Amino acid sequence: MPRANKRRWGLWIAAAAGYAFLYVPLAIVVAYSFNNSRLNAEWVGFTLDWYDKLFHNQDMIAAAGNSLLIALTASLVSTVLGTAAGVAMYRYPSKLLSVLVLTPIAIPEILMGVSLLIFFVLLNFTLGLVSVALAHIAFCIGFVAIVVRVRLAGMDESLTEAARDCGASPWNTFRYITLPLIMPGVIAGALMAFTLSIDDFVITFFTAGAGTVTLPLQIYSMIKIAVTPEVNAVSSLLMLLTLALIIIASRVSPTLFRSEQEAVS
C-alpha cells in the first residue's frame, strides 16, 4: 500500500464534499416521493400514496419500461461502436472520424432532433421505439469514444507488441490484451451513454412515434401543470432497478469488471 495514505485525509474531505453535493438533491428527490403534497415544493407529511398511484398508472410504468429498453439498447450499441471509434481514433487517426465523433456532442439537440425527424420521414421510416434508439445511439457514440480514447492515450505498447510477436491474431490481441486494459474506459463510457439515453427529452420528442412514450416525454409534458411526487417515485424505483441490474450483471460476468493490474497478472 502506497505511503501517501496518511496524507489522504485532504482528499477524503474533498471527495466527501463532492459526494455530498451529488446526494443532497437526490436525498430530496427520494424523500419527496413520500411527500403528502401534489407539488414538489415543500414537505407536508409522509405518505405512500404516490407509490400506490404509480403501481396503478399503466402509462407511467410503460413509459419507464420504454425508457429502460431504449437506454439498454442504445448504451449497448453505442458502447460497441464508440469503443471501436475510440480505438480507431487512437490507432488510425483521421480528421473525418474525429469530426464525426465530436460534432454530435456539440450540435444543439433541437437541431439534431428536427433533422433526424425530417430524415426518417424522407425515408418513410415508421417512427417508434426503434427510431428513438437509433437517434440515441448517434449522440452517445461520441461520449464513449472520447473516454476510450483517454484510456488508450499513453498505453504501454510493449504488451501488444509482445503478443503480436508471439503470433497472436489482431482480434486475439485486442480481446485478451487491449480490451482488459481499456475496460474501465469502456465501462465509464457505457455508464455515460446509459445516463444520456435514459434522460433525453428533446431528441426523443422529435423522433418518437405516435404511440411512443418514454419517461422524460411523459414527465416533461407535466411540466406546466405539476410534476407530482409520482415522478419522484418512479425515478427512485428506476434508479434502484438499474443499480440492481448492474450489480447482477457484475456478478454474472465478473471478467468484464477486472482492472488493468488483474489483466496483466
Add this chain to the structure above:
Amino acid sequence: MDPVPRRRAERLGRWLVSGPPLLYLVVFFAIPSLIMVLASFRTPGEFGGLAPLVEEGKLDLNLDSYARFFSEAIYAEIFLKSVWYALLTTLFCLALAYPLASLIARSSKRYRDLLLLLVILPFWSNFLIRVYAWMIILGPNAALARSVNGLLGLFGHEPVPLLFSSFAVLICLVYVHLPFMVLPLYANLEKHDLALLDAAQDLGANAWQRFWRITFPLSLPGVYAGAVLVFIPALGIFAIPDILGGPEDSLIGNVIKQQFLETRDWPFGSVLSIVLTVAALALAGLAAWVARRRLGTPSSSREAARA
C-alpha cells in the same frame, strides 16, 4: 508472420474498426445534419417549417439568415455570455471532480466499482425533478437562503435571491455535468502508477509537488476529455435557465430553441446552431493544441519519471 499478409491484415483491421462507427455516424448523423445545413440557406415557411426549395423552377437559396446573425450584435453577445457560463461550469466541475475521481481511482478493487456507480446513480433519476430539488434547496425560505441572507444582513447588505438567478443556473449546470467530468478523469487516473509517487516522495517531493509535477500532467488527457464533455454540452443548454433562471439569464441555447418553436424560423435556428457547433469544435481544438504546446503531455508514466 511475413510482411505482406501482415499489412493486409492491418488494413482489414483498420476497416473493421473504424468502418462501423463511421458508417453509422454518416447515415444517422452526417446526412440528417446536412439537411439542416442546407436549411440554413433557405427561407422560413410562412406558417412554420421551410419554404419550398424550388419555387417556380428557381432554387431558393440565400444568405439572409447568415447576414442577420452577423449584423445584429445581440446574438454574439448572448453567445459570449454562454461561453462564459460554460467555462465557469467546466472549471467548477474540474475542481469538484478531481478529488472524487482520485479517490475512486485509488480505492481498492472492492470499493472502486461501487464508488463509481455512486457517482452516476443520481443521474438516472429524472432531470426535471433533480432541478426541482435544487429549487427547494435554493428557495427563499429554505435553510441555505436564510443563512446566507442572515449573514449578509449582518453586514447591512440587502437580501439576495438564490433562486431565479445566475447563481442558481451555475450551480445547476455544475451539478448536471459533474459525472461527465468524473468519468473521463477516473478512466485516466486509474492507470497511474502509484509507485511513481512513492519514488518522488522518497526523493523529497511534497504533496503539492507530487500532484503538480507528476499527477496533473499525466492526467491531462483525462482533464481535456472531461472539459470537452462538459464545456460543449453546457454551451447549448436551455432547460436550466428556463426553469430556474432570472430575467436576464437567457443563453444561446434558449435563443436557438425559440427559433425552432415560437418564431418558427428554422433557417435562422440552423445558422445559430452551425455557429455554435463550429465555435465549440474550434475551442476544443484550440484547447488541445495549447495543451500539447505549453504543457507537453508525457505519454506514459515512464516518460514522466524521466522528467
Add this chain to the structure above:
Amino acid sequence: MKKLVWLLAASLLAAPAFAKDEFHLYNWNNYIAPETIKRFEDFCKCEVVQTYYSDNEELLAKLAAGAKGYDMLVPTANAVEALIKGNQLKPLDKSQLPNLKNINPIYMNTSFDPGNKYSVPYAMSTTIIGYNDVKMKELGLPTDTWAVIFDPKYLEKVKGRVTVLDSANELFAAALKYLGYSANDVDPKHWDEAVAVIKKARPYWAAFNASSYIKELTVGNIWLVHGYSNDIFQANLDAQAAKRSFHILQGMPKEGAVLAVDNMVIHKDAPRPDLALKFMNFMLEGKNSSELTNLIGSGNPNLDAVKYIKPDILKNPAIFPDKTVEAKLEQLKELTAAQRRLRNKLWTEIKAGR
C-alpha cells in the same frame, strides 16, 4: 450476452405488432379526465393511445417536420390557423357530429376557421393575474389591472416576488392590453412601446417562467403571477390541500386579457379519422365535456355541459366570464413570418437584459 441482444432487438421491433383498434390522441397532459377516456374506450370498443406535448409550438414543429400517425390534435386557436394554412388538417364530416349544436355560437365560426370546416372548440382558458390574497391585501395592491404587473409604483412593493410568462406572444399581448391597444396589434411603434413597458418592469420581476411558477405561488415564495387561469385554479386547490394560510385567487384585469380556445382537429394523415370523429362527437356531449372543467377549472364552450359543472366553478368570473368581460377578451391571431422575426428580435433583447 448474445441472448440479451436478441431479446432487446425482439422487444424493440415487437411493439407495433400488437395493434388493435387504436385511436391516437395527441393532447396536452392532464387535459382530459381519465373517466372520460375510459368511457370512450367502452363506447367505441377501441384503445385510446395518448401522447403529450406541453406547447403548441412543439406540436407545430413536429408536424412541420413531417411526423405522422396522430389521429386527433388539440391545438389552440392560433395554432389551428397555422395548421389550416399549412394544409395539415382533414376537413370535418359534419354529418358525424350531431352534438355540434351544443357549442355556444359565439365560439363558432371564428376568423381562422370560418364555418368550422376543420375545428371544433374543446376547452378554454384565459391568461390573467394570479395572486396570494393575504399578501396583496397586506401590501394594498390592486388585483384587477395589468398595472400591478407593469407599473413600477406597484412593483416596488413586490420586487422579486412576481413572475411573468416566458412567452413572447403572451407578454406582448398583456403589455399591449395594458397600453390600451388590441392584443393582436402589429404596429411596430406600438410594439416598441410595449417593449419599453416590459423593460421598465423587468428589474422587479423574479423570472420569466412558464413551468415552475405555479409551484412557487402555492408555496408562498412568489406572490403575484401572470399566468393561465387553469393553472391558477389548480394552485388554489393545492394551497388549500396543503392547509396554507392564504388563497390563490384569479384576477381578471379590467383592460382585458387573452382567451385561448383549444380545438379538436383531425390530422390530414390520420390513420383512423372515423374514430376521431366518434371521439369528437362524444366530447361534444355535455356530460363528457364537463368532466374536464370539473377536474382542472378550464372554461367550457359547451352549453349542454353547464348543468353538469360544479356550481362554484360556474360562479367563477375568470372561468365563466360575464358579457362585459367577454367583450374584452381576445383570441391571439397568427403573425406573418416577418412579424415573428421582428418579435423574436425584440424578445431576445428583452431576455438578454439589454
